[in-house]
Amino acid sequence: MAKPxxxxxxKAAVQPKKTRKFRRFKNQGxxxxxxxxxxxxxMLFSYYPIWGWTMAFQNYKPxxxxxxxxxxxxxxxxxxxxxxxxxxxxxxxIGMSAINMVLGFVTAIIFAILLNEVKNKLFxxxxxxxxYLPHFLSWIIVTGIVASSLSVxxxxxxxxxxxxxxxxxxxxxxxxPKYFWGIVGASHVWKEVGWNAIIYLAAxxxxxxxxxxxxxxDGANRYHKMWxxxxxxxxxxxxxxxxxxxxxxxxxGFEVQYLLGNGVVVDWSETIDIFVLKYGxxxxxxxxxxxxxxxKTVVSITLIYAANTAAKRFGEERLI
Amino acid sequence: MRKRxxxxxxxxxxxxxxxxxxxxxxxxxxxxxxxxxxSFNAGLDTIRGGIYIWPRIWTLQNYKAxxxxxxxxxxxxxxxxxxxxxxxxxxFLTTMLAYTVSRKEYAFRKPITxxxxxxxxxxxGLIPYYxxxxxxxxxxxxxxxxxxxxxxxxxxxxxxxYIGTLSESLxxxxxxxxxxxxxxxxxxxxxxxxxxxxxxxxxVAVGQWNSWFDTFLFTSSxxxxxxxxxxxxxxxxxxxxxxxxxALQNGADPxxxxxxxxxxxxxxxxxxxxxxxxxxxxxxxxxxxVVGMQLGSVKE
Numbered sequence: 237m238a239k240p241x242x243x244x245x246x247k248a249a250v251q252p253k254k255t256r257k258f259r260r261f262k263n264q265g266x267x268x269x270x271x272x273x274x275x276x277x278x279m280l281f282s283y284y285p286i287w288g289w290t291m292a293f294q295n296y297k298p299x300x301x302x303x304x305x306x307x308x309x310x311x312x313x314x315x316x317x318x319x320x321x322x323x324x325x326x327x328x329x330i331g332m333s334a335i336n337m338v339l340g341f342v343t344a345i346i347f348a349i350l351l352n353e354v355k356n357k358l359f360x361x362x363x364x365x366x367x368y369l370p371h372f373l374s375w376i377i378v379t380g381i382v383a384s385s386l387s388v389x390x391x392x393x394x395x396x397x398x399x400x401x402x403x404x405x406x407x408x409x410x411x412x413p414k415y416f417w418g419i420v421g422a423s424h425v426w427k428e429v430g431w432n433a434i435i436y437l438a439a440x441x442x443x444x445x446x447x448x449x450x451x452x453x454d455g456a457n458r459y460h461k462m463w464x465x466x467x468x469x470x471x472x473x474x475x476x477x478x479x480x481x482x483x484x485x486x487x488x489g490f491e492v493q494y495l496l497g498n499g500v501v502v503d504w505s506e507t508i509d510i511f512v513l514k515y516g517x518x519x520x521x522x523x524x525x526x527x528x529x530x531x532k533t534v535v536s537i538t539l540i541y542a543a544n545t546a547a548k549r550f551g552e553e554r555l556i
Numbered sequence: 557m558r559k560r561x562x563x564x565x566x567x568x569x570x571x572x573x574x575x576x577x578x579x580x581x582x583x584x585x586x587x588x589x590x591x592x593x594x595s596f597n598a599g600l601d602t603i604r605g606g607i608y609i610w611p612r613i614w615t616l617q618n619y620k621a622x623x624x625x626x627x628x629x630x631x632x633x634x635x636x637x638x639x640x641x642x643x644x645x646x647x648f649l650t651t652m653l654a655y656t657v658s659r660k661e662y663a664f665r666k667p668i669t670x671x672x673x674x675x676x677x678x679x680x681g682l683i684p685y686y687x688x689x690x691x692x693x694x695x696x697x698x699x700x701x702x703x704x705x706x707x708x709x710x711x712x713x714x715x716x717x718y719i720g721t722l723s724e725s726l727x728x729x730x731x732x733x734x735x736x737x738x739x740x741x742x743x744x745x746x747x748x749x750x751x752x753x754x755x756x757x758x759x760v761a762v763g764q765w766n767s768w769f770d771t772f773l774f775t776s777s778x779x780x781x782x783x784x785x786x787x788x789x790x791x792x793x794x795x796x797x798x799x800x801x802x803a804l805q806n807g808a809d810p811x812x813x814x815x816x817x818x819x820x821x822x823x824x825x826x827x828x829x830x831x832x833x834x835x836x837x838x839x840x841x842x843x844x845x846v847v848g849m850q851l852g853s854v855k856e
Contacts, residue, residue, distance in 0.1 A: 266736045267659060267737050271657070275671075277649075278671060280688075281688070282674075282679065284688065285687075288685075291684070353569070354573060359574070359577070363577045363580070364842075367580065368838065369584060369585070369835065372762050372831075372835065372838050374767075374785050375766075376789045376830075377788065377831055379792065383792070384590075390605040392586065426583070483677070516683045525682070525683045529681025532681070537678050
């Protein structure tokens with residue numbers, strides 16, 4: 237006899253809760269309508285294309301319907317990891333990414349610390365405004381500037397180096413594979429150093445000034461203060477950004493390499509993105525290109541997940 | 557002795573630091589000033605070399621040549637159209653979504669946030685995306701510039717964080733007065749969000765104005781839809797692929813030879829045309845985007 241009573245009791249308890257929930261939804265009707273367009277949009281443009289990953293497990297032919305496609309399992313992935321071409325672009329991607337990351341971090345932090353030491357407000361502000369400028373230029377413009385600065389006839393880099401006597405004849409910078417990664421790294425620094433420093437400058441300004449005063453009384457000089465107060469003060473933001481950026485290790489970019497690369501340096505300039513573009517859209521090998529894309533996404537997600545976990549362990553804020 | 561070093565040291569450091577900063581500014585500005593000088597210098601004279609930051613033979617010929625050809629003028633127009641349309645639409649939709657997920661009582665707040673933020677960390681890849689664009693009949697369609705990039709997770713987070721800093725009592729009192737969420741959004745939130753909207757507008761507009769990859773991928777076979785950046789890219793790649801004397805190859809435009817302009821000077825002129833609109837605007841938005849970057853890095 238006890239059982240039915242219990243059920244009735246449960247129902248009675250659920251009933252008002254249900255109506256409350258219903259009323260809650262009703263009141264939120266407008267909120268739902270407002271978020272609906274963007275939801276549909278995100279589903280369509282970000283989530284729906286994942287269906288296309290099926291191509292990587294097929295021998296995809298655009299003329300055939302989905303049912304007619306030939307399924308090949310992991311063949312495309314096996315080919316990818318035994319293909320010298322792919323391993324080369326993988327090496328280039330990781331190499332350039334690592335260079336960009338290290339250079340990007342070090343230069344931005346140094347720039348932020350040095351700029352923070354500038355006492356004249358107007359001078360500081362002007363320098364900062366100038367330093368943002370290249371961030372707003374497109375890679376088309378930046379690579380154009382890089383190419384003309386490095387050119388053999390009248391390029392400013394060669395002219396300066398010649399005048400200083402460091403080199404005796406102009407160097408064909410963009411035709412030497414050994415310089416390519418460095419040029420890409422330097423271009424990134426030129427474009428983004430000021431922009432990347434924004435976050436660090438903000439972190440430095442939020443350091444408690446009394447720390448510096450106390451250190452001064454204790455006889456600390458400028459370098460002591462930078463080393464023992466400023467750097468530890470921005471440590472947490474540096475760690476967060478560093479971890480977050482590790483997740484982007486396969487995102488070496490596409491634009492710079494595509495725009496600055498040429499036939500002579502192709503073995504050192506091509507990244508995974510260019511590989512995908514070349515095999516997929518230019519040669520029509522959609523399956524292989526999709527497989528390369530999947531590899532990139534899966535590695536990125538894994539790294540970001542790991543980075544998130546690591547960030548939590550460091551006691552920093554979550555990234556997601 | 558010790559006292560003296562203590563007094564001298566800040567001055568020495570300050571001077572060296574100032575010199576480093578000035579050098580940095582020069583390195584940043586020089587290429588731009590050089591391009592500006594080349595764009596105002598007579599094309600054939602530039603080839604002789606020695607143009608640094610001041611034109612030797614002043615001329616407006618390069619700019620005339622740029623705008624006399626319909627292609628660049630049309631590309632300029634397309635670039636402006638896509639930038640304005642996409643910025644307005646994107647701001648409206650992104651802010652509207654940011655408002656809904658900022659409402660603590662909203663039932664779908666969490667799932668929607670997760671769904672949007674996830675898009676920051678993965679994408680389906682180029683090939684599936686290309687097929688989607690193709691299936692939506694967006695190839696060689698002006699809408700391909702506007703529609704796919706409308707909502708960015710990063711911008712949404714920046715705006716949502718900002719809305720979170722607004723006083724809740726404003727929204728509550730509007731609710732008590734009987735305003736629905738849409739009305740609150742339009743009449744309370746949008747006006748209050750101006751500072752953050754200025755930041756996001758700058759991000760979106762710069763992204764749109766500088767974009768060339770979508771033109772390259774999706775509309776490159778339709779000249780009427782070409783953008784300024786894409787025209788610049790074509791000039792750049794033709795200049796990089798030939799190391800010959802740039803005056804001899806006038807592939808870009810038959811009028812160019814008559815007007816005594818070279819691809820080099822045309823490129824400089826287009827570079828200036830393509831960068832000046834942004835460079836005029838960004839210094840005034842500086843205080844906004846610095847705050848915007850900080851809001852974005854806070855995330856949750």
